[in-house]
Amino acid sequence: MLKRNIPEKTIQRLLLYYRYLNFLGQQGTKNISSKSLADLMEIRDSQVRKDLSYFGRLGKRGSGYDVMALRDKIADILGIAGESKVCIVGMGSLGSALAAYKGFGALGFKIVSVFDNSKQKVGRKIRGHICHDIDKLNKIVPRDDIDIAILTVPAEAANETAIKLEQSGIKAILNFTPVKLSLSKKVKISNVDLAMELKTLSFFIR
Amino acid sequence: MLKRNIPEKTIQRLLLYYRYLNFLGQQGTKNISSKSLADLMEIRDSQVRKDLSYFGRLGKRGSGYDVMALRDKIADILGIAGESKVCIVGMGSLGSALAAYKGFGALGFKIVSVFDNSKQKVGRKIRGHICHDIDKLNKIVPRDDIDIAILTVPAEAANETAIKLEQSGIKAILNFTPVKLSLSKKVKISNVDLAMELKTLSFFIR
DNA sequence: CTATGTGAATGGATTCACAGCC
DNA sequence: GGCTGTGAATCCATTCACATAG
Numbered sequence: 001m002l003k004r005n006i007p008e009k010t011i012q013r014l015l016l017y018y019r020y021l022n023f024l025g026q027q028g029t030k031n032i033s034s035k036s037l038a039d040l041m042e043i044r045d046s047q048v049r050k051d052l053s054y055f056g057r058l059g060k061r062g063s064g065y066d067v068m069a070l071r072d073k074i075a076d077i078l079g080i081a082g083e084s085k086v087c088i089v090g091m092g093s094l095g096s097a098l099a100a101y102k103g104f105g106a107l108g109f110k111i112v113s114v115f116d117n118s119k120q121k122v123g124r125k126i127r128g129h130i131c132h133d134i135d136k137l138n139k140i141v142p143r144d145d146i147d148i149a150i151l152t153v154p155a156e157a158a159n160e161t162a163i164k165l166e167q168s169g170i171k172a173i174l175n176f177t178p179v180k181l182s183l184s185k186k187v188k189i190s191n192v193d194l195a196m197e198l199k200t201l202s203f204f205i206r
Numbered sequence: 207m208l209k210r211n212i213p214e215k216t217i218q219r220l221l222l223y224y225r226y227l228n229f230l231g232q233q234g235t236k237n238i239s240s241k242s243l244a245d246l247m248e249i250r251d252s253q254v255r256k257d258l259s260y261f262g263r264l265g266k267r268g269s270g271y272d273v274m275a276l277r278d279k280i281a282d283i284l285g286i287a288g289e290s291k292v293c294i295v296g297m298g299s300l301g302s303a304l305a306a307y308k309g310f311g312a313l314g315f316k317i318v319s320v321f322d323n324s325k326q327k328v329g330r331k332i333r334g335h336i337c338h339d340i341d342k343l344n345k346i347v348p349r350d351d352i353d354i355a356i357l358t359v360p361a362e363a364a365n366e367t368a369i370k371l372e373q374s375g376i377k378a379i380l381n382f383t384p385v386k387l388s389l390s391k392k393v394k395i396s397n398v399d400l401a402m403e404l405k406t407l408s409f410f411i412r
Numbered sequence: 413c414t415a416t417g418t419g420a421a422t423g424g425a426t427t428c429a430c431a432g433c434c
Numbered sequence: 435g436g437c438t439g440t441g442a443a444t445c446c447a448t449t450c451a452c453a454t455a456g
Contacts, residue, residue, distance in 0.1 A: 007425065011409050015402050019384065033437060041386065045437090046427055053439055061438045062434040084408045097303030098400070103384065107401045109408075148407055171411040174403055178225070178309065180247065190407050192398065194304070195313045196221050197380055201354055201396050202290045202315075203217050205377040213447065239415060251415090252449055259417055267416045268456040 010051045014074050015107075016041060017048070021071035033064035083108045085146045089134060089161055090153035091116040091126055094176060098150055099127040112144050117157075134164060141168035148172045155179050216257045220280050221313075222247060223254070227277035239270035289314045291352045295340065295367060296359030297322040297332055300382060304356055305333040318350050323363075340367060347374035354378045361385050 034048040059065040114129040121131045153161050158177035172188040240254040265271040320335040327337045364385035378394040
């Protein structure tokens with residue numbers, strides 16, 4: 001990691017590079033050029049080289065990049081090795097589905113606890129996790145060393161829950177509610193607004 | 207709609223404007239300046255004005271924008287009035303959750319059918335929808351006039367299913383699989399990669 | 413005097429193009 | 435010769451700043 005100010009887009013692509021390299025490595029491919037990798041991903045070769053150049057001189061002129069070495073370097077940059085602990089707050093249908101979703105594990109995320117405020121759910125096991133009361137966030141987030149919360153409560157409860165999350169010491173929130181969370185800059189927020197994604201799509205097909 | 211080449215980002219913000227205007231209207235606010243609206247959304251006033259200017263002269267100098275009129279204009283631009291029909295392909299935990307998710311209805315989306323290829327699911331009712339075999343896409347998509355598919359099959363099946371979708375005449379796909387779908391440009395694709403969102407977050411909190 | 417609408421300036425990311433190394 | 439690494443050029447989105455309208 002040589003330089004600062006790495007664009008967020010670059011980080012996102014890095015993860016895609018990782019996936020392709022992993023796949024290529026399993027297939028026995030030893031070397032790959034920026035052109036070949038770019039073609040797989042339908043982007044430009046110069047984009048690949050520029051992205052990688054933020055982190056040093058990772059390739060060999062004339063022959064390209066060593067697949068496994070580059071894969072490991074990216075894993076290192078992204079911290080894929082380390083496991084991050086995640087909780088899910090809001091055990092409606094979406095929250096429950098995400099609690100069962102297997103795609104997270106592969107990238108080193110572990111769902112360590114789930115929360116809701118309904119009396120019916122608190123104390124019961126949902127998708128293999130005991131459901132805790134949202135008012136216990138304060139206690140459990142620090143105790144279990146949880147960094148990231150997935151927020152899937154109803155829109156009306158979004159802001160108050162986000163504030164409880166901030167008070168609990170959470171570092172980041174993946175927000176599935178269609179509400180702009182107003183927290184201090186200390187908490188990194190990323191929004192997944194499903195209805196909005198659909199609407200954007202539907203605009204562009206008319 | 208006066209000009210072409212409207213940035214995708216603008217369309218996304220337009221939907222946010224719509225939400226805020228709707229809320230303000232319900233509260234009885236009659237007028238709003240670009241500054242006030244921008245402050246609510248934590249963006250710049252010039253951004254609001256630039257976005258709106260793509261679609262004509264929507265405000266009044268000196269007093270700002272008429273909340274309800276602007277809301278309706280945006281609804282018109284985005285086609286919020288019209289209902290779009292959506293299907294969900296892949297009835298695993300995520301697909302089932304989305305089939306039950308209520309957030310879509312508010313923006314004029316209706317889930318009209320769901321698909322899977324497992325013998326256990328086909329023919330049974332899931333979240334109120336009869337589950338069809340994926341091989342019936344060809345028949346049902348045109349029959350029910352479905353524009354958009356939500357793709358929630360396992361990664362291994364993503365590409366073959368996407369091809370079936372394209373053949374069925376679908377116009378857009380909201381892709382939840384971590385796979386780059388390779389279809390012709392005719393099908394508009396938007397990707398929601400949950401593990402990736404989490405990974406990006408986790409990079410920025412270290 | 414207030415707040416829009418917009419051309420011009422800025423900022424950020426992508427792409428080009430080529431010098432430099434294998 | 436082949437391919438990287440990287441400044442320079444380009445493209446696109448955001449922000450500024452001000453003439454203009456109410």
